[in-house]
Amino acid sequence: MIAYESQRVARWYLELSLILFCLQVTVGLWLAVNYAFTLPQGLVDVLSFATSRAIHTNTLVAWLLLGFMGGSYFILPLECKRELYSVKIAYAQLVIFAGTAVTAVVGFLFGWTQGKPLLEIPVPLDMLIVVAALMFVFNVAMTIFKAKERSLIQWMLLSGVTFLSVLYLFGIPFFSNLNADYYYWWWVIHLWVEGAWELITAAIIAFIILEVTGVERKVVEKWLYVETGLFLFTGIVGTGHHYYWIGAPDYWLWWGGIFSALEPVPIALMVLDTWMHVKERKNPIVNPLLWTYIIGLALFHFLGAGVFGFIHTLPQINYYTHGSQITVSHGHLAFFGAYALLNLVVFYFAFPKLKGIEKFDEKLGVWGFWTMVISMVFMGLIFGVAGVLQTYLERILDIGYSTAHMSMMFWFKAVLFFGVIFLAGVVTTAYHLFSLKKAEA
Amino acid sequence: MTGKTAKAIFWVGTLSSLIIFLWLTYDFHQQEPKYAKTDKISAQVVAGKKVWHKYNCNDCHTILGFGAYYAPDMTKAYFRLGENNIVSIVMNPEKVYKNSFRKMPNLGVTKEEAANLVQFLKWVGTIENRKWPPQDEKFVKAYKLRETSAHTLNKADIVMGACGGCHSLENLGRSIASDFNDIAKTTSFDRATLVKFTLNPQSVRPDSGMPNQNVSPATAELIADFILSLKIGKEVQK
């Protein structure tokens, strides 16, 4: 039931994305094992925590970006009422992107790295990523320019993906000064997750809500303007919450503290507008699971990214929590709540259509959803407890690192337990999506 | 709210934030020399930073609090450990952490690379970052003051500042090497031997795994006195 033939390219993107999601979580479990047990030196020498972490985080970014790109390719024809500008570019770009990602992961195993957390991909491979990104932005832009009607959603999506691609450039150069290095590192990381990615999320969700609820476009667009405006207003200067302890002037404590305290506001608006549109829907609910995901996204986005971010963004608190397992807790809840769930919304929106199913049998998918959500809440809580404990032992009681960290072994066994459950949820969901069937009437 | 107001919110919000941010970025660079001591970034420091990247140290260790949280923060590592200890850990982690609950891989760092790393970490330690991380401030203070005005510091702080990277004193320091109370209990060295041992362990016990310590003879004497005072303290208690 796709409306345009070129939407089919999305399928490859989304399926690859799902596979990488499974891989990412599996490697995550291995990281938890590294924390929970004492591994023999021989093993650590061959496959270190550092290498595994590079794979965990890079596969995360790769599957999220694949989801964004696949999602964009799926909704653009609908929103532009025409085929994609070029299906060939879309496929070529996928081959370059996926090839680079695989090469990067294999490279990490052999120690080929740029050595910057989350941005470990070496410069030559960065160039390939840039090529793929340029092709993508070009293809999106041309599809939009050739459309008969212009819409805010098109425009916001294009801004989001362009902004995302431009920011990537700031992570590529070598800086001899460590604090400038991290100053710009956050232009990639923070301005992605609290800037460009939010634009993409807002645009995609606005489109999907419009599509499934049938509410008035004008209303949805108004919300979209206000939300993205507030995302960028709070998010851009809010980058300052990463500059408290890097060696930068004092005013960052104020700018960073105040602007990032406001960051939950646009996310709260998103919860509100989702809620209202769901209530005022004109269309019947065909696949309740898709709605569960949309509402789950709104709430988890708000709690994991918004509220939890708010809790430790003030300098007085961040002084103690910075660089501890509390960041790990926030990172997991925020990435899952905002972006993993966004991609899952896209999957559950696109897969049935790509497979020509109107109403799908959702039993397994419901299990998948709740298993993932519940185990992720537990993982977040346990990371959080471990973080508070670590902070208290190390930074308040002044106990040395190794003594303080031995207690982590216990908490990470618990994380490992819920991680296994989480993986079961992920695999169930992936299996459900891959083997989607028509619901029995 | 009208569509026009919504659009205005978008543009005013985005542009005002962007302008503030770019202006602050300009100012950040203006003030960089002051905060990051950029004039102290020698060729060796840059080489050390490249080593830091080459071995992906940052995906286990945080620095300035960023990176992975698997191993101790490196921002003030220079003050916590001193030159020789860093070299010895980075080149032979499998020996240093033989009995530890968590291992650091032997990454094959060469002697020259290790020396560059030390210079890099030394420079990083001087970045004015509002005394973060909190737990390392005592090491920084002890390092800076123990040579010039040792009397202003608590003796335990001096000792733990110099030796706390490996040795513990009850809850303080790290339990890589023995606790000072145990050392005091078991040692048969006199003051002069303790001083000699601190400065060059192998000259006293050729099989010792402890590296030569980068402390002045005066600090070594202070450490020796501290150990002996623990011993007396224990005997008096009895």
Ligand SMILES: [Fe+2]
């Ligand atoms: Fe941030």
